Amino acid sequence: MNRLVCVVGPTATGKSDLGLDLAEALGGEVVNADAMQLYRGMDIGTAKLPVAGRRGIPHHQLDVLEVTEAASVAAYQRAARAVVEQLLATGRTPVLVGGSGLYVQAVVDELEFPGTDPAIRGRWEAELATVGAPALHQRLAEVDPAAAQHVLPSNGRRIVRALEVVELTGRPFRATLPGQRTPRYDAVLVGVDRDTAELDRRVERRVELMMAAGLVEETRVLLDRGLREGRTASRALGYQQVVAALDGSGELAAAAEETVRATRRFVRRQRSWFRRDPRIHWLDGADPELSVRARRLVA
Structure with missing residues (x-):
């Protein structure tokens, strides 16, 4: 076969x-x-x-x-x-x-790849522009400590995506990332x-x-x-x-x-x-x- x-x-x-x-x-x-x-x-x-x-x-x-x-x-x-x-x-x-x-x-x-919501993402991007990546990384650490350990404090784009996914799905960002391999x-x-x-x-x-x-x-x-x-x-x-x-x-x-x-x-x-x-x-x-x-x- x-x-x-x-x-x-x-x-x-x-x-x-x-x-x-x-x-x-x-x-x-x-x-x-x-x-x-x-x-x-x-x-x-x-x-x-x-x-x-x-x-x-x-x-x-x-x-x-x-x-x-x-x-x-x-x-x-x-x-x-x-x-x-x-x-x-x-x-x-x-x-x-x-x-x-x-x-x-x-x-x-x-x-699984969660979708995106332009309004949610836009809000987090605006906050990124206002407070900067390190401060936004602190927010991520509060809502999803495991994700914060795997996302660099300088990576604003990744921080925004993590916060968007958490808000969108109600689940940790790490839960949607490649981990255990299920063929x-x-x-x-x-x-x-x-x-x-x-x-x-x-x-x-x-x-x-x-x-x-x-x-x-x-x-x-x-x-x-x-x-x-x-x-x-x-x-x-x-x-x-x-x-x-x-x-x-x-x-x-x-x-x-x-x-x-x-x-x-x-x-x-x-x-x-x-x-x-x-x-x-x-x-x-x-x-x-x-x-x-x-x-x-x-x-």
């Missing part, structure tokens, strides 16, 4: 190619789980596979948002699960591929990682290739389409650094160097997230038998 297959791990380890190999071998289709690949036009900076490189395999949850729209894990969860369940129902194998940990878990596990599907999770020094080199090379391929020009086009106004898209690695250079010093070489540093930090956060999940079967992305080993795991 077909089942959900997930290919996860840090950036630049080789997930996309392995996802294609598995989809091809299993008669499956790829479901994107990279938050920034949801955006139209963000191609070079997200290492999005071009259509010609997809081997004729259908890809889902790519190019579904404009850069001015905010990405929502809850909306992604609904859309991605609908694709997964439709593929399973028709005998196709969904291959979920990506390095956005919460997006992967939102599909694989039973996670939704019979899934097999394949993790791809590499030696840290090698991965650092691959990240540097990837950024070099992105700059050579036209990341700056792509960013300029996206700025014309409203990239600065996009709450989520404007924070994407590479684009964020190029925009800062275009708006300031114009030092694009420095922007590339900062992108390398930021991506390496991001890789370590991804590794930390995924390594906490004991269900993931880890493989070495440098192994020439990677695809064969992954197929055996799935089988």
